[in-house]
Structures are given as C-alpha cells and as structure tokens.
Amino acid sequence: ETAVFQTPNYHVTQVGNEVSFNCKQTLGHDTMYWYKQDSKKLLKIMFSYNNKQLIVNETVPRRFSPQSSDKAHLNLRIKSVEPEDSAVYLCASSRTGGYAEQFFGPGTRLTVL
C-alpha cells in the first residue's frame, strides 16, 4: 500500500516531557512536511524537508525539531512540551518542483496535561 503513515495515533504526556512522532511515506516523494492542526481545525505548516534539507521553516518554537534519516521518513521531536502544544500533528509528502499535490497522513493527536 502506498500512503503516508504516522505513529502513534495518540499520545498523552505531561508538561516538560520529550515526545517524538514518526512519519513514513511510501509514495516515492522527496519532499515531506509537518503541519499543526489546533482544536479549531486551523492548519499551519511547521516544516518541510527536501533531500534532507529544510526548505521552509515557519516561526515555530525551538523545542520543535524535524529529523530525517532518508527521503521517506520525517520525524518530529518536541523537546519539552507545553500545554499549547496539544494539537493534531499531520505529516504530508509531495513530489518536488512547482506545485505538487500534498498527500497527508492520518495525524498524531497530542494531549499535554
């Protein structure tokens, strides 16, 4: 099956903990993205990666960092979570070059207590 896969589906943690979310795509794309979707469904891009290089980095807190081992994987690490980090984190991928359709994973829902 070709798609974008994310793990875990849900994660509940305490303020100050470190968390890491995984994303893998089997679509053969070479650009991947992380989006944050808040409780009001608002979608904001956080990062995008192309050939292991960060090409778009919105103004996100430094505690967030993307990690890529190859073009099929882009993980997201949050060093010390805050309550405002509670959201759904969506991973997406696309081809590179001009506008290309972005394919999204199902998301990871983070709850920070």
Place this chain on the structure above:
Amino acid sequence: GDSVTQKQGQVTLSEDDFLFINCTYSTTTYPTLLWYVQYLGQGPQLLLKVTTANNKGISRGFEATYDKGTTSFHLQKASVQESDSAVYFCALVDQDMGYKLTFGTGTSLLVDP
C-alpha cells in the same frame, strides 16, 4: 502575504440540499487554488484544484470556479449526501514561498440523513 478567508465555520444541511461554501483569497501572484476535504479521523485530501489556466475544477460532484474579479473560489455541490459530512478547506499555493499551502480556517459540513 497570501491569505485565504472562509467565513462559514459550520454548515448543516439535509440530504439532497444544495451546498455552497464561500472562499475568498488575497495574493499578488497568479493563484493556484485548492479545496481539501478532511473526514473524521483522517488527514486532509485534495478534492479539486483550479488555476488561472482552467478556471474551474470538478471532482466527485463538487465544483469550484475561480473568479479573478471577486477573488473568490467557492465550492458547490448540487445534491449533498450524508457521506459528504466533513471539514472543507480552501487553500492557496504560495508560489513565492516554495509552493507552500496557505489554508483557510475550514468549514465543517454536517449532512443529516
């Protein structure tokens, strides 16, 4: 910078009703405009795309027409079904920012059987 406005936060219809979701945009470039649909528990998926070259997109019974004069990109469907219940996002491709997507705030559609 680019922006997208969806004023309707929630729409409730009955099956076979006509759907109209309003979207306006602001950009300094020739726009590529998208509608994404997000079903419960899933990531967004592309519903249709419109550019200045084709002016209209049609997919799965949904239709959107780009109007440069009013800078609008409304989504329509003649007869909705319960399975159309989802959140619909209008989005703009920012060609000056690495083709990143700027999403509207989303319109939640609930179709009663």
